[in-house]
Amino acid sequence: MNYQLLFLVIAGMVWYCDCITPASLDQTYEKGLKAYTEERWSRCIEKFEESLHIYRLYRSVEFNCRLKCNAVKFERRVEENIDDLQIYEAYFNKRNCINSCRKTGYAGVNLKSNPEEFYINAMQAKKPYGYLHICYHQMNMNMKAASAAYTYLVAHPDDEIMLANVKFYTEQPQVDPNEIVDYEGDDYVLLYSLGKESYEKKNWAETVASMEEVIKDYISSENICRVECERQPGQEWSSEFVITLSNNMASLLHCRQHCQDKLKIMKYKSGVEFLADILNYLQISYYNLEKNDLAAEAVASGLVLLPEDEDMLANDKFYTELTKKKATASRSDVEYYFKRDKYEKDLLRFFHKENKDKVDPDSTKK
Structure with missing residues (x-):
């Protein structure tokens, strides 16, 4: 991984949200849930995959802004550090930098900012993969189903049901266990x-x-x-x-x-x-x-x-x-x-x- 590459990630994914209305993680995730409960498997795959793309965009904007504003050397207004005022100024500058960077970053990828906490937590917990593996399986995409289940299992190693699911997929004739991957895995692994x-x-x-x-x-x-x-x-x-x-x-x-x-x-x-x-x-x-x-x-x-x-x-x-x-x-x-x-x-x-x-x-x- 490389910090300089994060902006390239954003640029490379702009096509995904090339639309008039800014993409919303909240709404897209809810559409995936609705499709899952209605057993509309292809729609389930479409929306949960889209939610993963949107979340990656969201993280890229957030990381880039924090990294950028942590590194910027701001012009100092407080010449002497009286009563620790230079610390206050540093945080005010960083706050303004992050707000400005976010505004530009989200507009650049046509993404709605500030997802609700529930959806951010769901993405961090790899919840979409818990639904995706079933949707993939229902569409006879067992290789993808195996990797989705494994990705969820990596985040929840004590989940016995998902462990059984992974075992089930590895026993399917169209699944090569050596090709099962963690979709969220880091390069260093x-x-x-x-x-x-x-x-x-x-x-x-x-x-x-x-x-x-x-x-x-x-x-x-x-x-x-x-x-x-x-x-x-x-x-x-x-x-x-x-x-x-x-x-x-x-x-x-x-x-x-x-x-x-x-x-x-x-x-x-x-x-x-x-x-x-x-x-x-x-x-x-x-x-x-x-x-x-x-x-x-x-x-x-x-x-x-x-x-x-x-x-x-x-x-x-x-x-x-x-x-x-x-x-x-x-x-x-x-x-x-x-x-x-x-x-x-x-x-x-x-x-x-x-x-x-x-x-x-x-x-x-x-």
Whole structure:
């Protein structure tokens, strides 16, 4: 994934909403539900697929505006930071930037803004796929039905009914289990699989190419998830402004920390653990390519994430002797990721210090 590509996503999908009346996620989703209850299967497919397209447009506009306005350097009116007024000015500028960007962005793709909370939650929970797999099946499109059911299952791994549905589809003669895909899957998951296949075949150059992209795409995916956290419905309110602000900041940090849970795959407990393992694949591959400096850098980066890992410590000693360097600098992207993650966890511990009964253990775990 790449932030710069998000605008291209919007541009490439404008054709879909080339109409006089702005497309509405709410209305389109309701039309899909109505078609489903009336057993109008082709109409069900049409409207739920359309709702997915509209939601992608909505997310693209929102992400682009937040990313753009986070990056813009505004002209400063308050020269001295008296009573923290520069902070107030920064948020006023960002507010104006986001409102202006949204107005232009939604008009550019002919999309109605501000969907109701119910429909946003439904899209985030992958609810359309729960209906689509049945509609596909009724239209004898079992390959699509299998992938739709699997996409829903990824978001709801404990749903036993959907697990049974996926099993049912894999047993159908027209369904190849190897071709079932997660329609909402991130690129880094596929790249990780390709990298492991190359590693097992001892194709070191291909392993490096895949795993380097895994790191970039995973961090990008997590950053996009973190940007989505800036939308905080139902915020906690107090008559004391500072308390309200602090509670909402803590809620934002909790949401950002949970992005690692949302994106984790297979055995990994967190993004920190996942990136550390990818760096281990890289150090072995670089070593076999006789690129010892890059191998040492991968090890140093792994130790930033897991400083007490015995294998990494042994590898660090090995490369120190091999490269004759007392210390090897770690990768800047990994260093930044770790520091941000550590500081957020520290802030959440500090926030909950006097309210231990409210601590969310998942948000402060190492």
